[in-house]
């Protein structure tokens with residue numbers, strides 16, 4: 001009986017006290033245990049069990065209250081907030097003010113310029129195989145030039161393409177019928193490429209390239225220079241001085257680097273009057289045509305490939321390549 005009453009009192013106290021664990025400490029259950037030996041032997045067991053049960057019940061209630069107190073201290077989280085809304089003032093663009101990413105917009109402009117010249121534009125792949133990335137482009141296995149295109153491989157042997165040239169063989173194969181019908185192949189591929197690079201203001205592991213490929217019975221280097229000059233002058237909306245210098249890429253012969261003289265009016269890298277290398281280009285190597293099933297004694301072509309960011313940086317006076325992939329609103333807002 002005595003225990004029943006005590007139980008009621010203690011449970012109530014635990015429920016209402018500010019420090020429930022103190023209730024248990026103060027309850028002096030020890031005194032109750034001390035009574036056990038005084039009881040008739042047939043009652044001892046029952047009495048002992050009752051004290052144990054009381055102790056356990058109190059303990060359970062205390063833990064419950066302690067847990068409730070702990071979770072009440074955690075501040076409520078707004079799971080719909082885009083970031084820690086409590087500690088910083090959110091800097092969000094109003095939904096109606098969204099913008100196309102500057103690279104997407106410029107890629108559209110670049111595509112349009114080439115499309116108006118008669119090139120079919122396709123998107124480049126973001127995962128490819130060794131054949132398209134290297135072998136079809138006249139890089140034999142173990143060729144040292146492969147090292148210039150160090151990139152990322154998946155465990156099952158696929159490659160994150162290091163250049164948009166990875167599309168050349170596909171464009172040639174898909175369009176070679178046009179040659180047999182007396183026409184020409186004119187394709188551009190634009191897309192993301194990946195390099196195993198140390199990152200700085202002018203190097204990224206992920207960037208974009210534009211790539212052109214043209215094949216006909218009588219394509220010439222002069223035509224190529226005309227196409228490229230025309231493209232750059234349209235993109236920068238002004239006359240430009242251009243020059244080339246010899247370079248080496250396994251998939252062209254001769255291979256060239258194409259540079260423009262930086263117009264004083266443009267910002268970005270370099271001073272006015274400086275020569276800026278914009279892309280690699282050349283006459284398509286006979287082995288590349290052969291690999292696509294095109295007879296190099298009947299047809300010839302030219303190709304080029306170069307970075308998109310470099311073009312855009314010059315146009316908008318952007319000093320750091322890393323801005324593009326940073327997702328920084330302060331940067332993106334300039335292109336509204």
Ligand code: DAH
Pocket residue numbers: 162163164165211212249251252255279280281282302303304305306
């Ligand atoms: N793929 C080369 C690179 O990423 C650029 C290039 C050079 C592309 C010459 C071409 C070419 O089509 O003909 O560095």
